Amino acid sequence: MRLVSAPEAVSFLVLLVCSVLKRTTEFNAVPVMGGVHGLLFVLYVLFLLDAWKKQGWGLRRAAVMFVLSVLPTGGFFAERMLAREEREGLAPAGAAGGAAERAAA
Numbered sequence: 331m332r333l334v335s336a337p338e339a340v341s342f343l344v345l346l347v348c349s350v351l352k353r354t355t356e357f358n359a360v361p362v363m364g365g366v367h368g369l370l371f372v373l374y375v376l377f378l379l380d381a382w383k384k385q386g387w388g389l390r391r392a393a394v395m396f397v398l399s400v401l402p403t404g405g406f407f408a409e410r411m412l413a414r415e416e417r418e419g420l421a422p423a424g425a426a427g428g429a430a431e432r433a434a435a
Contacts, residue, residue: 331374331377331378331381331395331408331409331412332409332412332413332416333377334370334373334374334377335374335405335406335408335409335412336405336406336409337370337405338367338370338371338373338374338399338405339402339403339404339405339406339409340405341363341366341367341370341371342367342371342402342405343402343403344363344367345360345363345364345366345367346402348360348363371399374399374405375396375399378392378395378396378399381395395408
């Protein structure tokens with residue numbers, strides 16, 4: 331999930347900028363950025379579902395990660411949370427925090 335969280339957030343912000351530019355100038359990159367962001371969002375959701383299953387996350391944890399994906403800068407927060415958990419040893423390297431969720435349960 332860390333792999334796609336930040337790029338998804340960046341693409342969302344760029345898409346928002348493109349939307350403003352489309353309405354205020356002749357520049358229209360919305361179709362291109364919409365496709366890029368859509369692909370990254372789908373990848374984020376697929377990685378989220380995979381992490382939910384493999385890491386044993388609870389519904390609340392998965393819901394928080396999903397909500398972060400629909401907020402313009404939420405992907406950055408998701409990536410930071412996952413990185414912190416990995417650094418603190420709460421998640422196996424490359425994983426997304428399943429040990430912490432199981433320990434809290």
